[in-house]
Amino acid sequence: MDAVTDTPADTAPSLEVSGLAFAYPDGHQALFGVDFSIARGERVALLGPNGAGKTTLVLHLNGILSGGTGTVTVAGLPVGKRHMAQIRRKVGIVFQDPDDQLFMPTVREDVAFGPAAAGLKGAELEARVDRALERVGMAEFKDRPPHHLSFGQRRRVAVATVLAMEPEILVLDEPSSNLDPASRRELADILRSLDVTVLMVTHDLPYALELCPRSLVLSEGVIAADGPTGELLSDDALMRAHRLELPFGFDPRSVTMGA
């Protein structure tokens, strides 16, 4: 997106969260002051056990949840009622179940939904859809209904629906869940090829190591660690303290990263 409306976008980090705390109306407090910042173009994994508050945090990033304390800033723009439409365009969330994400009768209409809601029309809209599908390698499935695709293909289309909005930051909720190894690798290749900031919420630790140079550990509503993924995964005490376990036989120290 050509940032025309906001001037500080070039220098500001893609995402800045500071002092974010939130309790649900039933009194359950999910976040206790979360601080972190993601620079433009970074790929960061957000790790944490079930119930750590990962989903709650994600829903704050585009203003679906709000009302706690602290601030979220996306490319210099504070998340709040005033810029909601713009924020929703800048923060692309790919939800865990692609059947929730793909709600239109055909792939094409689904990918077009976001940009069309932002007011794009005609040839420009069509070009945007084609480009997004091209980037995830699903161009030939344009006119298919989503439920006729394989799970891996649906996940890729779900990524395309968000890419079509040309977001500042792509937020993926458990991108590798339910994927077979081939689809997993295909998705990894796609994510690596994108030139957007990525925040990947996952407890698939090898996948985080493969894709994200930097990781955050969210545990009990606070950021418990922030550093290079390889280092965090090698820190046995840290891992054990936050219920993060590597798969059997996996040693992060023995993995040599290509890039």
Place this chain on the structure above:
Amino acid sequence: MGAGHAHRLYRRGDSPVHALPPHTKLAAVFAFVLVVVSTPREAMWAFGVYALLLAVVAHHARVPAGFLLKRLLIEVPFVAFAVLMPFVAEGERVEVLGLSLSVSGLWGAWNVLAKGTLGVAASVLLAATTELRELLLGLQRLKLPPLLVQIASFMIRYGDLITDEMRRMRIARESRGFEARGVRHWGVLAKSAGALFIRSYERGERVHLAMVSRGYAGAMPVIDEVAASRAQWSHALALPAAALVVCLLGWML
């Protein structure tokens, strides 16, 4: 269950009827049915002409007669009671093959049967030449309340998903040795239906979340602009126009 795109009523083709914009076809079928319904039942020849008009449309749409007739069977349960009318209606009676039938009942049965069949035939032709998705676009274009169109489009998208969920629940029940035999097991089925409802409701909430995240603010964005030229309108409306002439003749003769 109708699978999104390839619903069983649709017949792929590239005839001139297929190519007409969906809202012109919807308008034409609606007008045609109105005209047919307002034709006096005594003008029996008029209904023959209507059938002929539909046959001409079917020919242009390259829909074979067998395809059309087989799908007409859908009206059988609806017109079954029309067959009863000659037996139960009051008034003057005639003998047919040794049965005493009511004259007004016979006229009533003919009325329901003829008008119903023509209406269904026109709808089947519409469905055979228009994809479901296009129909929705047409309805949207004809300014049907957007909420209704949205609900219908979600039904298309999620119908299969819910059927699938239902199937998985049945398999899970049967894998644990459950077999529905009689009234005592209705409770279990009712609970399954309840669980299905809750799951669908929760999915609805998640879908809404996904929609809001992509900028949904209460109205579906228009993705496909369907427009019809004057020529396309006149082609589509040729059917109800011809029918109207027949209807007026029916009233005058």
